[in-house]
Amino acid sequence: MIQAIGLTKHYGSFVALHDLSFESRPGEILALVGPNGAGKTTALKLLVGSLTPTAGQALIGGFDVHHQPVDAKRLLAFVPDQPFLYEQLTVSELLSFIGGMYRMDPANLQRRAEQLLRTFDLEQVAGRQIGQLSYGMKSRLLLLVSLLHEPKAMILDEPFFGLDPQTLRLMKQLLIQRAADGMTIMLSTHQLPIVEDVAHRIAVLSRGRLLALGTWDELKQQHGGQRLEDIFFQLTGAPHRELA
Amino acid sequence: MTGCDRVTSAHRQPAGEALFFWVRWRMWRAGIRALWQAPAKLVVMTITWTVLLAGLSTLCDHGVRFIYNSPGFGPFLLSRLWYLLLFVILAMLGISQVASAYSTFIRAPETRWWMVLPVSARTLCRVKWVESSVYSAWAVLLLLLPLTMAYVRVLNQPLYLVAAIGGLVFVPLLGIMTAISTIGLLVWLRCCSRFVVRGEWIPLGFVVASIGFFWLLGEQRSTGQQDVWFVALQALLPRMRIAMSGWLPSRWAATAMLAWLEGRRVECAVYTALLWTTLFVAWRVLDHLSAALLWPVLRQHAQPALGEAAPARRGKGHAPWWVRHPLLACLTKDALLAGRDPMQWSQAVMFFGLLGAYFANIHRIAQLSVDPQWRIGIAALNLACTLLVFGSLAVRFLFPQMSLEGRNLWLVRIVPRGVRQLFVSKLAFYGMAAVVIIECLLGLSMAQLGVPLTLRWWLALVGVMAAATIVGLTVGLGAWWMDPTSQDAVRMVSSSNGALVLVFVLAYVGCVVAALVLAWLSWLVGAWARLGFISLGLTAISALVCVLSIRLGLARLERLESAV
Numbered sequence: 156m157i158q159a160i161g162l163t164k165h166y167g168s169f170v171a172l173h174d175l176s177f178e179s180r181p182g183e184i185l186a187l188v189g190p191n192g193a194g195k196t197t198a199l200k201l202l203v204g205s206l207t208p209t210a211g212q213a214l215i216g217g218f219d220v221h222h223q224p225v226d227a228k229r230l231l232a233f234v235p236d237q238p239f240l241y242e243q244l245t246v247s248e249l250l251s252f253i254g255g256m257y258r259m260d261p262a263n264l265q266r267r268a269e270q271l272l273r274t275f276d277l278e279q280v281a282g283r284q285i286g287q288l289s290y291g292m293k294s295r296l297l298l299l300v301s302l303l304h305e306p307k308a309m310i311l312d313e314p315f316f317g318l319d320p321q322t323l324r325l326m327k328q329l330l331i332q333r334a335a336d337g338m339t340i341m342l343s344t345h346q347l348p349i350v351e352d353v354a355h356r357i358a359v360l361s362r363g364r365l366l367a368l369g370t371w372d373e374l375k376q377q378h379g380g381q382r383l384e385d386i387f388f389q390l391t392g393a394p395h396r397e398l399a
Numbered sequence: 400m401t402g403c404d405r406v407t408s409a410h411r412q413p414a415g416e417a418l419f420f421w422v423r424w425r426m427w428r429a430g431i432r433a434l435w436q437a438p439a440k441l442v443v444m445t446i447t448w449t450v451l452l453a454g455l456s457t458l459c460d461h462g463v464r465f466i467y468n469s470p471g472f473g474p475f476l477l478s479r480l481w482y483l484l485l486f487v488i489l490a491m492l493g494i495s496q497v498a499s500a501y502s503t504f505i506r507a508p509e510t511r512w513w514m515v516l517p518v519s520a521r522t523l524c525r526v527k528w529v530e531s532s533v534y535s536a537w538a539v540l541l542l543l544l545p546l547t548m549a550y551v552r553v554l555n556q557p558l559y560l561v562a563a564i565g566g567l568v569f570v571p572l573l574g575i576m577t578a579i580s581t582i583g584l585l586v587w588l589r590c591c592s593r594f595v596v597r598g599e600w601i602p603l604g605f606v607v608a609s610i611g612f613f614w615l616l617g618e619q620r621s622t623g624q625q626d627v628w629f630v631a632l633q634a635l636l637p638r639m640r641i642a643m644s645g646w647l648p649s650r651w652a653a654t655a656m657l658a659w660l661e662g663r664r665v666e667c668a669v670y671t672a673l674l675w676t677t678l679f680v681a682w683r684v685l686d687h688l689s690a691a692l693l694w695p696v697l698r699q700h701a702q703p704a705l706g707e708a709a710p711a712r713r714g715k716g717h718a719p720w721w722v723r724h725p726l727l728a729c730l731t732k733d734a735l736l737a738g739r740d741p742m743q744w745s746q747a748v749m750f751f752g753l754l755g756a757y758f759a760n761i762h763r764i765a766q767l768s769v770d771p772q773w774r775i776g777i778a779a780l781n782l783a784c785t786l787l788v789f790g791s792l793a794v795r796f797l798f799p800q801m802s803l804e805g806r807n808l809w810l811v812r813i814v815p816r817g818v819r820q821l822f823v824s825k826l827a828f829y830g831m832a833a834v835v836i837i838e839c840l841l842g843l844s845m846a847q848l849g850v851p852l853t854l855r856w857w858l859a860l861v862g863v864m865a866a867a868t869i870v871g872l873t874v875g876l877g878a879w880w881m882d883p884t885s886q887d888a889v890r891m892v893s894s895s896n897g898a899l900v901l902v903f904v905l906a907y908v909g910c911v912v913a914a915l916v917l918a919w920l921s922w923l924v925g926a927w928a929r930l931g932f933i934s935l936g937l938t939a940i941s942a943l944v945c946v947l948s949i950r951l952g953l954a955r956l957e958r959l960e961s962a963v
Contacts, residue, residue, distance in 0.1 A: 203812075203813060204812075204813075205809070205812060207958070224815065225815040225816060226815075228813060228814060228815040228817075229815055231813065232813070233809065233813045235809050237806070239805075239806035239807050239809065239810075240807060240810065241732065241736060241807055241810075243735070243736050243739045243740060244732065244735060244736065248731075248732075248735060251728070251731070252728045252729075252731065252732045253728075253810070253814075254728070255723055255724060255725060255727060255728025255729075255731070256725045256728050256729075256811065256814040256817055256820070257725075257814060257815075258723060258724065258725065259723075260723075261723060300810070
C-alpha cells in the first residue's frame with residue numbers, strides 16, 4: 156500500500172535521504188525511528204507528496220504520489236506533528252470543509268462526523284472555535300480530520316508528542332484497531348516504548364540512510380538487546396555528550 | 400573565533416531597545432543579502448522604483464506648478480492646500496497606525512515571546528511603537544517628499560531644504576500622530592475590551608460618523624448657477640476651516656514649512672519647537688501609559704482558556720449541501736474566516752464607506768447644471784479614486800492571503816487538487832466581493848452625476864475589468880512570493896515583495912486612469928474609433944497582467960515544497 160523505491164532527497168550538496176526502499180502492507184503499522192536529523196520527516200513528506208524527490212518513487216496504493224497525485228491522495232491521510240488548523244472555524248465547520256474538499260456526500264459526512272466526534276470525545280466542543288480548544292483536543296481533532304474520508308493508508312509525523320495518558324491510550328488503541336481493519340499505517344516517533352507496543356515493523360534511519368528494517372523479534376535476533384532503546388543506540392551510536 | 404565565542408560576543412553588545420533593533424537589523428540585512436543574490440529581482444525592483452519615483456516627482460512638479468501659476472489666487476490656494484493635505488494625511492495616518500499597532504503589538508506571535516524575556520513594558524512599547532510607525536508612515540513620507548521637492552522648486556529655494564523640512568517638520572508630525580493613535584489604541588483595548596469583542600461595529604460607526612461629517616459640512620444647501628471653480632472652492636472652504644484649526648499638529652507643520660520657505664525664521668522656529676515638544680510629551684505619555692497598560696492588555700488578549708471562551712456557534716456535525724464541491728468548501732471557509740476577523744474587512748468598510756458618503760453627496764454638481772462633459776470627467780475620476788483605494792487595500796489584505804494560509808496549508812495539500820482549489824476560491828471570493836463593492840460605488844456616483852446610459856455601461860465594464868485584474872495581480876503575486884512561515888501580514892506587506900506589488904498595482908491603476916482620461920477626451924470630440932481602440936488596449940493590458948500573475952502564482956503553488 157505504501158511503497159518507497161530508492162527515495163532520495165538532496166538539498167544542494169546535503170543528502171537528507173539516500174536510497175530509501177521499503178514496502179508497507181495493508182493492516183501493518185510501520186514505525187520510523189531515528190535521531191533528530193535522520194531524515195524521518197523528509198521521508199514522510201516525500202511519501203505524502205509535500206516534497207519532490209531528487210530520485211526514486213513514492214507509491215500509495217500503486218499510484219505515484221508525484222505523477223498521479225489525485226489518485227494517491229484519495230487513499231491517503233496525513234497527520235503532521237503540530238496541530239495547525241484554521242483557528243477561527245468551529246470544529247463542525249472544519250469537518251464540513253474537509254468533507255467538501257474530499258467531495259463527500261453530506262449524509263455520509265454527517266454520519267461519519269458524528270461517529271468520529273463520539274469516538275474522540277469531541278461532541279461537546281463541536282460548535283466551538285478551534286482556537287479555543289486545548290492542545291490535546293486539537294491533536295485528537297487532527298486525527299479525526301484525517302480519518303473523515305475513510306483513507307486506506309495513513310502517515311503520522313510524531314503523533315504521540317504532548318499527549319496526556321488518556322489521549323495517548325486512545326491513540327494507541329485507535330491505531331491498532333484501524334490496522335486490524337486493514338488500514339496501512341506509517342508513523343515516525345521518538346517514543347521507543349510506544350513503538351514496541353504498537354508497531355508490526357520498525358525501520359531505523361540515521362543520517363538519511365536506512366540502517367535496519369524488520370519486526371521487533373527480527374531486530375532482537377539480528378542486533379541483540381532487550382529493549383528497542385538498546386538496539387537504537389547500538390545502530391545509531393550512544394550519546395556521549397557531557398551534561399551541563 | 401568559535402561558534403560559542405560568536406554567540407557570546409553577540410549577546411554582550413545589545414540590550415533592551417537595542418537588542419530588538421539589533422534583531423530587526425539582522426533580519427533586514429539577511430533580506431538585503433537574499434535580494435543581492437537574486438539580481439533579476441533587484442534590477443526589476445530598482446527600475447520599477449526609479450520609474451515610480453520619477454513619475455511621482457514629475458506629476459507633483461506639474462501639479463504644483465499648475466496651481467501656483469493659476470492667475471490671481473494660485474500661490475494663496477497652494478499654501479492653503481498644504482494645510483488640507485497635511486490634515487488629510489494625518490487622519491489617514493491615524494487610522495493606518497491603529498491597524499499597524501494592533502497587528503504589531505497584539506497579533507504578532509513574537510510579542511508573546513518578548514513577554515517572557517526580562518524586558519520592561521516600556522521597552523517593548525517603545526520598540527513596537529517605532530516599528531509600527533515605520534510600517535504605517537513610510538508611504539506617507541514617500542508621498543510628502545516629492546510634493547515638498549516640487550514646492551521648493553517652484554519657490555526657487557535650495558533643494559537641501561527638503562531634507563531639513565522632512566527631518567525637522569514632517570518626522571515629528573508623523574511621530575505625534577502615531578504616538579496619539581497608539582495611546583488611543585492601548586486605552587481603548589484596556590478600558591473598552593468588551594466593545595473590542597464587538598469590533599465589527601467600529602468601522603460601521605466610523606462610516607455613519609463620516610456621513611454625518613459630510614452632512615455637517617453644508618453640502619445640503621443648494622445654490623444657483625455658478626462656475627465650477629467657484630463651487631469647488633466653496634466646497635473646500637468648510638473643510639479648510641477644520642484643517643486650519645490651531646489645535647492641529649498638521650497646521651503647525653504646514654505653518655512651520657511655509658514660514659521656513661518664506662523666510663519667517665522666528666515663526667518657523669516656534670512652530671518646529673512646538674512640534675518637537677508635542678512629540679516629546681506624546682512619547683512620554685505613551686511611555687507612562689504603556690508601563691501601566693501594556694501587560695494587562697496583552698494578557699487580556701492572550702488566547703482564552705477553554706470554558707472562558709465565546710459561546711458555541713453551532714450544533715455538531717453541521718454539513719450543508721452546498722459545501723459538497725471543493726471550490727465551494729474553500730469559498731465557505733474563506734468567507735467564514737474573513738467575516739470573523741474584523742481586521743480583514745474593517746479598513747475596507749471605512750475607506751469604501753467614506754467614498755460612498757462622498758459619492759452620495761455629489762448630487763449638487765448635477766443640480767448646478769454643470770456641463771455634462773465635466774460630470775463624465777468627475778465620474779471617471781471617481782472610478783479612478785475607487786480603484787486606487789481598492790488597489791492599496793488589495794495589497795494590504797489580498798497579497799498576504801496565500802502566505803497566511805501558511806501552517807494550515809498542509810490540510811489542503813493532502814487533498815486532491817487542494818491547493819489549486821484554494822487559490823481559485825480566493826480569486827473567486829475576493830474578485831466577486833471587489834466587483835460588487837466597486838460596481839455599487841460606481842453606480843451611486845454615476846446616478847448622482849446623471850451620466851449617460853452608454854457611458855455608464857462602459858465605465859461599469861472598466862470597473863469590473865480593473866477589479867478582477869487587481870485581485871488577480873495581488874493574489875497571484877501573493878502566491879508567487881508566498882512565504883508559508885510568515886504570520887505577520889503587516890511585515891509581509893512592508894517587505895520588498897509587498898512594496899513591489901504595490902508599485903505594480905499603482906502602475907496598473909495609472910494605466911486605467913490614463914485610459915479613462917484618453918477615453919474622456921475622445922468622448923468630448925466624438926472620436927468613437929479611438930474610444931474603441933482605447934477599450935481594446937485596456938482590455939489587453941488587463942488580461943495580460945491578470946493572466947500572467949495568476950499563472951505565476953499557479954506555477955509556484957505546483958512546485959511548492961511545503962514548510963509544514
